[in-house]
Amino acid sequence: MLERLWARLTGSVLFWDLWLTLFALWFSSSVRLWVDLGYDLTAEHVHVPWPLYPAVALIWGTIFLILRPQRALFTSGMVEALGRLVGAVVLSSASFAGLLYLSFRDISRLQFIYFVLLNLALLLLFHLVVRVVVRMRRQGSEQHRVLVVGDALAGQQLATEFERRAWAGLKVVGYVSDQPHVYSCLPHLGLVDDLPQIVAEQQIHEAIFALPPQQHERVARLSLELLKQPVMLHMLPSVLDLTFARTPVTMIGGIPLISLRESPFTPAQRVLKRMVDLVASGLLLVLLAPLFVVLALLIKLESPGPIFFWQERIGEYGRRFRMIKFRSMYVDAEDRWHEVAHRDEHGRLIHKVSDDPRVTQIGRKLRRTSLDELPQLLNVLRGEMSLVGPRPEVPYIAAEYEPWQWQRFQVPPGITGWWQVNGRSDRTMHLHTKDDLYYIQNYSFWLDLRILLKTLRVVLRGQGAY
Template sequence: MLKRFSANYMAILFLLDGLLYQAALWIAPLLTDRGVVATSGLHLQLGLCWLLAFLVLDVYNPSKGVRWSQEGQRVFMASILAGLLLAGLLYLSGGVLPRGVFLVQIGIAAVLIWGYRIVLRLWHRWRRLRRERTHGVNRVLVLGAGDIGVNFAREFINASWPGLELAGFLDDEPVRDPATPEPLPGAEILGNINDVTSVVTGYRIRSIVIALPRWEYSRIARLISELSELPVNVHVVPDYFDTAFFNFTVDTLGGIPVIGLREPAIDGFQRVVKRVVDLLLGSLLVVCAAPLLAVVAAAIWLEDRGPVFYWTDRVGENREPFRMLKLRSMRVGAEALQEDVNEMDEAGNVIHKQPDDPRVTRVGGFIRKYSVDELPNLWNVLKGEMSLVGPRPELPWLVDKYKPWQLKRFAVPQGMTGWWQVTGRSDKPMHLHTEDDIYYIQNHSLWLDLQIMWRTIAVVVRGRGAY
């Protein structure tokens, strides 16, 4: 559905984005009083950088993260990436672009591009609420107003681009109590499912989504056969969301459609980008942190003459065990007392760490508060055992207490910081830590990783929730 409608619309977005990005290069010198005249070569370089950045970050993929906030994040991130690529090209080619012009150009481009896209969305929503019929709009009809259909429609309304419009529902119970609201505001039940032929004609439907429970398989098959005679696109929402892992795909095997329910959460190009970021930023952080590590190491040794570093067994991606390197913040032999200091609920589940853990040394309390003890994790990041961002590696004995649903957190590389760390750190019960980790996995993107890294700085400086 999205692919069919989006060809013309995406072409328009592509051209407008390119024109506005180039226009920003002309406007920026005027606002900075630099008097710089952009050459044709500079415009060509900018165009190549813009194209690469916007394609890499899926700005033109309407099926991924199409809420206005997510679109804005991708636009701003792509504009920054395009600017960085341009800076690299200028450096290699010996070109010159004043820093002020460079920064202003990125900001202007991002604001212009996101601004006109917001206007398009507002216009689309206003027209949908007025229930106007506009020529060329792909009107979508949902068969089934149960949980599957309503959930699909809700996401469709929240995330749909201009050019797609929800016409309404067909359901076996088209007549409802007047006091009962419509399944969704602005989306009414247009009739019985058996009326699909007349509704398609009367409402100029171009796409139909079958959203019936899987126990109505035989009826779904009959509907598909019946709808094949109508000039509409037909789609089926599979009732498998309760059994899916994080991502699911639709592939073909020998011409037979196959739904993949347990696909890797981070795969292909995303994994490559994540690894490159880990190597580049990890190496930079090692160099920057070296003086601090030397000072802290001396303080740890002077306090009790014990070892500075220690290795701890942890569980990584796909539940693979590995040895994680940390600065020692506890008394020697403290790990043997781990289970004695964890607070447990009635069911035996770990609730949270003790903020006044008696095993922590004086220096250890300080470095744990500001997460300095985690800096040696960079060694594990560079080795590929961890990532900069991801769920924190867990202790093996604690993983043994996990419920099956909690094991989903091991579907991605474990990280030095994560969504849990920037939203609660050690302040929250551990079962909520896992919920935060699963949220991260389900919503993973390069932009989210960068957000988490940025927010980690503020959390660490405040020393909030770490002990």
């Protein structure tokens, strides 16, 4: 639970730390010209060679991941957190100085000092602002609502521990139990079997099972019923559970917690994946801007209606978001869905056909080349999607999922994925769930890279898309 929150917060802070560091490196050239100290230099002499930018990002990123000043920002006192940040900047700067000595020795020493001082000032200010903002927001309306299932006394103890960790923004709002505890300070919200309904009504983010070992089958049944809701599940384990647990055990104030539905990504994998998504989507949006303009004109000239098509999809943990694509159908396509939707011999809904009459001529070309998917880079930039992952599903199809199929929503959906490079639309939605689960269970950075390379080959062939 806390590891996931740490990863999300520290990953975002690390990303902006690196951008501020690169800005300081770039801006140090102007500072060297403006501050009238040392020898008179021209703009050519203070120009920073481009190889230094990725080198600085690598040095600062590596040392910051080792010393973890971003984590200390949320878990340690002010002095320790800022002290660790200063130490990380000093060690990174020393490593960078060694690199300059071995490579670009013409860089002005004053310019290097200005870069280090500017970098330290920007990061200290940024960390102070983040620390204040996070504490203010976590104590306000953006708290994660926690529900305890079972033992009210365990709920009270957890509530006390969460109050001591205000940065996490976790608040126990009550408990559900078949036998309410008369001395509990927490509100009793209902019976255990009513858990799915209570989670939806109370907008619960985290549910913690505190039931005895003999009710594990009940926990399993309720966990399956909750797969359709964006709620994280945890359990207070017994001694036997701790012995055979295959998932990480989090200790909160001496209370062990096993997560039943945490992301399959490790914190480091999630940070790396998000950084790649941010950098790649940002660069592609800039580079492909002229192509966006051309495609927008072609869509507008062929048929009346908007350039973009927005559709509600289901993303990570069942959260809904609006996915954007170039419009490839006529504007009344949503009202004509019954013209193509049909059921196979097993009664399963099929909503895609190769000769869909609702698709425009330019739309067919966009789909064949997957150019209609390019605006989803905006969804990636906003954190709703990833470059690689399971396809974001439409709600009316997800409504017919069997419980096991909802496991595909454990990770962010992607523009491309294992299913898309192994058949695309030639394979039905009911078969690609197994491909999505394969991706989740075998995730690695290299698998993502392999899928991206295979995507280029599949798109160039126009294989299986309609």
